[in-house]
Amino acid sequence: MVKGMGGHQTHGNGANVWLTPPGLIEKLGPFDLDPCFGEPRPWATAEVHYGPEDNGLSLRWHGLVWCNPPYDRDAGAWLRRMAEHRNGIALIFARTETAVFHELVFEQANAALFLRGRLHFHHPDGRRAAHNAGAPSVLVAYGGNAVERLLNADIAGRFVRLEVPW
DSSP states (O other): OOOOOOOOOOSSSSTTBBBHHHHHHHHHHSSEEEOOSSOOOOOOOOEEEEEEGGGTSSSSSSSSEOOOOOOSSSSHHHHHHHHHHOEEEEEEETTTHHHHHHIIIIIIIIIEEESSOOOOOOOTSSSOOOSSSSEEEEEEEEHHHHHHHHSSOSSSEEEEEOOOOO
């Protein structure tokens, strides 16, 4: 398998699915839509969820979106869709050296919160992973509402406002 910006999360039979830590959702939410989440899920990340069988990239997005994309070769497609939607927060690895990060975060996002330390994702049954994610993470805000959520979330890290060139 070709790895993209990360490599820790793929949707499939559930054996290699890594869930967003519930504390992040509690601090940032509520969200209207999570376009890349399926069953099983021990907690909701949004009011509406699209799973792998739904192909959330092809469906209509609405409201404030939470997006913890599969960290595979298609991660850029999810970020591109978020940039087009302009109303939501994405959780990705802070791979600042990649072309995808430069194009879709530095050039299109409104803000980023680089998280202090490394996250511990969760298994589909809700158990916290024994080891951290193996790379630093960043919350990326698209749109004013998302920026305000990052500013008010009380999450340890460094907030950076980004200037969108258009």
